[in-house]
Amino acid sequence: MKFAEEQHLSTLDTTSCDSSARPSKVRYVVLSMLLVATILNYVDRSALGIVAPSLSKDLVLSKMQMGELFAAFGLAYSIALLPSGILTDVLGSRIAYALSLVGWSLATVTQGLANGYHMLLGSRLTMGALEAPAFPSNARAVTLWFPTQERGFATSVYVMGQYIGTPIFTGLLLWISAVAGWRSVFFVTGGFGILFSVIWFCAYRDPSRHRWVNKAELEYINEARSPSAQKSREKFNWRMALKLLGYRQILAICLGKFCNNTILVFFTTWFMTYLAEARHMSMIKVGIYQALPFLGATLGILVAGCLSDFFIRRGVSLSAARKAPLVIGTLLGSSIVLVNFVESNAWVIAILTIAFFAQGVGSMSWAAVSEIAPRQYVGLTSSITSLAANIAAVTTPLMIGYVIQHTGHFYWALNLMGAICLLGTFSYSVLLGKLSRIEL
Template sequence: MTETIPAARTVAPTAASPSAKPTRIRYFILALLLIATILNYVDRTNLGIAAPFLSKDLGLDKAQMGQIFAAFSLTYAFALVPGGIIADVLGSRIAYAFALTTWSIATLTQGFANGFNMLFGSRLAIGALESPAFPANARAVTMWFPTGERGFATSVYITGQYIGTPLFAGLLLWLANDFGWRSVFFTTGFGGLALGLAWYFLYRDPLDHPAANAAEIDEIRAGGGLVGKKERDAFEWRKAIKLLTYRPVLAICLGKYCNNSILIFFTTWFMTYLVEARHMTMIKVGIFQALPFLGATAGILLAGFFSDFFIRRGYSMSAARKAPLIIGTVLASSIVLVNFVESDVVVIAVLTVSFFAQGVASSSWAAVSEIAPRQYIGLTSGVTSLAANLAGITTPILIGYILHYTGEFYWALNIMGGVCLIGAFSYSFLLGPLYRIEMD
């Protein structure tokens, strides 16, 4: 199918002038994606920040908290495929605005919870309603950025899942301590409603954006960006199922699941680990909790930068995109070392290195953008993200039950280290060369 280019855009004066300077609206779009992703993860992790307070107030034990932590991923993981379809059909503008608004309303309901059932139900709702977000991110980046910039652009918005906690954890801890844990959910919920409205008015796809000139559109297209409006293929489940038969898709699914186990630990049980297993004061927690997240932020940015750098220097796209995945998942397994050190400073150093490596391996989103069929970018993102977020179901429940029966994090951390090595195996030996999948 051919791209349909609006006539006004093809005859614009800027397109006729060889010296026309391209606009850089795509970097404004990237800033929007980053802000939306920050809020996305703040609304996932705000429960972890409030957990020490609300668990005491509502009388919830570790096994119950593990189930509540897992509730988000229980619906999020299985809604990602429909969420990807929604992103493909409605486009990033409508899909993201809808998701932001509705999950923020569900976030607000947590502030009214009076026990296990309401908290569990609210987390189920948030998981389902956030599902179009990352497929919409992947779709937007694939449309707005040429191949040589796509790895770094992907890394920038993915940093949102790491920098939200160090940026806002102190504020949210202060709110929970001084104004009660319910204020955490009210604050983040109302913030999301405002951002949903802003997204709707500010985001457009490339050919629809009034501030993107023809020179920028041509630059993106020439570099491999899928800027065009295409006639939409009718969705067929047969093709969605066929997607799962491709080796690169399955290998990335396994690798993302393994790598995401580390992220889930940090977004659920990390605060509890510092307070209860390491007996740190709230002042220490406030200082130390930010360091692993800053490490992960550095990891994803460096991975994206060097991946694009090596592509521009003539290295194969496969090698440049796969190297961070393998290196990151191997190094992330270093989390097991915290079981053998006593010093709080060394513990945080080890956790920072492990989370840095997890950030490096999170550049798998760029690999997804490279292999996804043109008409199923959102769907491919949804399928691979579903696999990653199965870890959000298994990891918090597993840790919760281990703590309930042993009272220690020892075996939980050892298991996560082993899972990371399985991810490294998948990226090293199962993935194979990366290529754009063509589906009839």
């Protein structure tokens, strides 16, 4: 084994790894795979919402039960994030992501086999737990594959996957459901995930072990890193999770991500219900209009990532360049309350598109996590902050459902989401302070 590794490194040094050669672009192939995996992640978790009308009628499920199914995914996902971060740090992105992909895809398929509430609940809980390693694996891969000046763009590309899947595939999945039944939606989306897990396992390697990477690209990726930043992973210590929570930067990002993610969860759970019931739109209009806010969010994350990297290249401090999108995006997200004061559906969609665009801008917190996390605990740090963000996946559906049940409308639910965004703005602007790498 050792001889083969030395032979491989020797080949790298004497052939394609000439430092004078033009750097290879393998990191962008890796980024494309991260984008595809993230799209699959969100399409699979959103499939229930797409087929909810026909599924709930066929299985005789109440709205309360459907709300519990939405929240069940978020609960299992949140609980599994910390051990998933540990798994990512120990196994690396290649194995952790492959196991996660095939696991959640099989759980997606089992939803198509469900014959009632309890089987569906078990499938949702399982899928939530098995999707948890995805974003820690994304963060680890981007940290290893991209230099600081490109990391914001890389982060924005894979985060974009959580927004573009819905507008691209909702129409197709609705058509599949209409033609072949709601169960076929889970079979199709789960099947694609299983296929991609094989592709990921065969194609992904860390940069130092990837046969397609030349020496010039490796040097470019690592040129801004100190020798201490490139040390190998250390054995995990459970006390490290508590130690990381003692840093103000991590606590501030946790609170900010929770507040910002509240808007995202609204759009992935109750948004279509809001358009259909609160705004009395036909299903045709709902199918058309639902895409606009998601496209706005996609644009928001791309704009934030590109501008953040641009400011860094222009000499703006890393802290200011990474924090500005978080503060501006989360603050602008509070504009969602304005839909309570307009009657025109066109204005409603415009305001919701702006609010979701802002949430996309605020999602640049993943880049901030990559900048402050100890390099040997990128997966763990990502899991801690992601856990905080995904608590919103439990609280938001339940909160909105509770408010609607007791008031009969969305008014106070939207106002509460606006107030939560203001709290997130305070956390990012005041509590977070200056971004700097945590040294352990």
